[in-house]
Amino acid sequence: MECRVLSIQSHVVRGYVGNKSASFPLQVLGFEVDSINSVQFSNHTGYSHWKGQVLTADELHVLYEGIKLNNVHQYDYVLTGYTRDTSFLEMVVDIVQELKRANPNLVYVCDPVLGDHGSMYVPQNLYPVYKNKVVPVADIITPNQFEAELLTGKNISTEKDAVEVMDLLHAMGPDTVVITSSDLPSRLGDRFLVSLGSQRHVRPDGSRTTQRVRIEVPKVDAVFVGTGDLFAAMLLAWTHHYPNDLKMACEKTFSVMHHVIQRTISYAHELAGPGRRPSPPQLELRMVQSKADIEDPAIVTEATVIS
Amino acid sequence: MECRVLSIQSHVVRGYVGNKSATFPLQVLGFEVDSINSVQFSNHTGYAHWKGQVLTAEELNVLYEGIKLNKVNHYDYILTGYSRDTSFLEMVVDIIKELKKANPSLVYVCDPVMGDHGAMYVPENLLPVYRDKVVPLADILTPNQFEAELLTGRKINTQQDAVEFNLLSLVVLYHHPVVTVVKPDGTNSSQKICMDIPKVDAVFVGTGDLFAAMLLAWTHHHPKDLKTACEKTVSVMHHVVKRTITYATEMAGPGKRPSPAQLELRMVQSKADIENPAIVVEAKVL
Numbered sequence A: 001m002e003c004r005v006l007s008i009q010s011h012v013v014r015g016y017v018g019n020k021s022a023s024f025p026l027q028v029l030g031f032e033v034d035s036i037n038s039v040q041f042s043n044h045t046g047y048s049h050w051k052g053q054v055l056t057a058d059e060l061h062v063l064y065e066g067i068k069l070n071n072v073h074q075y076d077y078v079l080t081g082y083t084r085d086t087s088f089l090e091m092v093v094d095i096v097q098e099l100k101r102a103n104p105n106l107v108y109v110c111d112p113v114l115g116d117h118g119s120m121y122v123p124q125n126l127y128p129v130y131k132n133k134v135v136p137v138a139d140i141i142t143p144n145q146f147e148a149e150l151l152t153g154k155n156i157s158t159e160k161d162a163v164e165v166m167d168l169l170h171a172m173g174p175d176t177v178v179i180t181s182s183d184l185p186s187r188l189g190d191r192f193l194v195s196l197g198s199q200r201h202v203r204p205d206g207s208r209t210t211q212r213v214r215i216e217v218p219k220v221d222a223v224f225v226g227t228g229d230l231f232a233a234m235l236l237a238w239t240h241h242y243p244n245d246l247k248m249a250c251e252k253t254f255s256v257m258h259h260v261i262q263r264t265i266s267y268a269h270e271l272a273g274p275g276r277r278p279s280p281p282q283l284e285l286r287m288v289q290s291k292a293d294i295e296d297p298a299i300v301t302e303a304t305v306i307s
Numbered sequence B: 001m002e003c004r005v006l007s008i009q010s011h012v013v014r015g016y017v018g019n020k021s022a023t024f025p026l027q028v029l030g031f032e033v034d035s036i037n038s039v040q041f042s043n044h045t046g047y048a049h050w051k052g053q054v055l056t057a058e059e060l061n062v063l064y065e066g067i068k069l070n071k072v073n074h075y076d077y078i079l080t081g082y083s084r085d086t087s088f089l090e091m092v093v094d095i096i097k098e099l100k101k102a103n104p105s106l107v108y109v110c111d112p113v114m115g116d117h118g119a120m121y122v123p124e125n126l127l128p129v130y131r132d133k134v135v136p137l138a139d140i141l142t143p144n145q146f147e148a149e150l151l152t153g154r155k156i157n158t159q160q161d162a163v164e165f166n167l168l169s170l171v172v173l174y175h176h177p178v179v180t181v182v183k184p185d186g187t188n189s190s191q192k193i194c195m196d197i198p199k200v201d202a203v204f205v206g207t208g209d210l211f212a213a214m215l216l217a218w219t220h221h222h223p224k225d226l227k228t229a230c231e232k233t234v235s236v237m238h239h240v241v242k243r244t245i246t247y248a249t250e251m252a253g254p255g256k257r258p259s260p261a262q263l264e265l266r267m268v269q270s271k272a273d274i275e276n277p278a279i280v281v282e283a284k285v286l
Helices: A018-028 A057-069 A086-102 A126-137 A145-152 A159-172 A227-241 A246-272 A288-295 B018-028 B057-069 B086-102 B126-137 B145-152 B159-163 B207-221 B226-252 B268-275
Strands: A004-012 A032-041 A052-054 A077-080 A107-110 A176-182 A192-202 A208-218 A303-306 B004-012 B032-041 B052-054 B077-080 B107-110 B170-175 B178-184 B190-196
Touching (some): A004 A018, A004 A227, A018 A032, A018 B018, A032 A057, A032 B032, A052 B057, A057 A086, A057 B032, A077 A086, A077 A227, A086 A126, A107 A126, A107 A227, A126 A145, A126 A159, A145 A176, A159 A176, A159 A192, A159 A208, A176 A227, A208 A246, A227 A246, A246 A303, B004 B086, B004 B207, B018 B207, B018 B268, B032 B057, B077 B207, B107 B126, B126 B145, B190 B226, B207 B226, B226 B268
Parallel strands (some): A004 A032, A004 A077, A077 A107, B004 B032, B004 B077, B077 B107
Antiparallel strands (some): A176 A192, A192 A208, A208 A303, B032 B052
8 A cells, every 4th residue: 555644733752642643553554654743742731731842834834845845745645633823724725735736636634623512722713714724625524513513603403413514514625524523412322422424425427425424432431632633543544445435434433443542541540540530641542552453443333324 | 561762863754764763663562652853854864855943952851841840751761863963962961861860770772873984974073972971871872883983982893893892781783784782791791793684785764763773672572682682673674674675676667776765664564574573684692
């Protein structure tokens, strides 16, 4: 398999978020990963302390220029995640547009990180950039419910609403949309949350078809960091292997997540001791230890095809 | 296995040198790798063009401070390689000293990158820093012949010369096509082995970084069996290099010399060899 990904995300010295979360699993699956580190921090910002440096839009451009001058700016995928800076995000858009001109088949996988649980946790001025510039050039997006609602201006109270929101997101650009988590009630009870996916295809005769799936995901009683980054990377990998089967791609992706999270939570509790809440360092994803699950995830979550 | 490595090396967006070369193979072998990127460049400096940014000694200290403030400055290994800046190297030394105080069993694996084939390719003022400050802290050292001669002030003309080292560490000496390993075993004598390595007709970049990382891994798994540790390390190198040269030659086409871009190590494709290298080179105990 000769497949090259350009991933533009954070780097942390310790732990698994951003490029640290995305690179290893993609490499283990045989992808060549070129990575531009948008920041270098000691660790993620959920620890008591964090220190480091950020890359400016100009410095990002300089790095890209180096790649371009050597004529090696050919990529099959671009992957982006958490960003805090509008000029940086706009530079990313320019780069994606140029890379798409160099390779019209390029697939841009974008996690439009804006916020969660009803509030934004990035500067507000990122919202119009995502809505008007980023999402229109994205091919695969992985918003949570809050982000999906924010981008479309429509609330999700029922599965029907979710389907309409995903159709609105398709109309904005991306052919593949996965709402990674929602408040919708699961048929398996309140220990599960609901995720939904939608993929638009054009048939050989030119007509359009949309495959939609619902996934019931077991809830875990802990706050993880870096799981969204791992999710987007694994969705990239599994949609690459199953480009016309969103059900299968989602089953593999959600199953990998489950294995990594289970291993992490077990280890974290062991380290923390009985009756204690694990700390952020203890909750770092057990990425390296999950290699076998990443390579060949046993399917533990089933996706249901919905109309 | 619960083993944490702090690797302070370069990062390139594309290709495999420095941390890009060391991290994936170590992770594949189950090591937790914390990585501080001393630079971020588009690609290594053997390409026609390269662009990027460097980390200052102060910025390195700031990153370390973050780790320390969270009380997670516990490492089993440190790994360093190519450096161009004396103040950066001196900050690395300070960090290692502190980490060794936090964990006296810490093993510092050092590639004292200074030059090759008779010439230095880093600033000259790095030599005294390596000789007087860095190497004394190193537990495992991987100089080539030129670097070993620079550090000891002696010429190495025969294998016997190579073996007569005053450095109290595991020294793996690359003297194409021979690797000589010297390990003090607590007495005045030392374990010595030697290996013949097939030459390859190409210039690779990042192989030294991969070598040091794999030596870290295999000496970790075979702490009392230097022969096996070295055989595995050199064998991994062989598999990766062979796969790379085959691919590069294919990409370049008949009669053409492969480019730096084409010669990037086939790291991801070599995962199985990294995990479990078939032994292709035998080490001789001297």
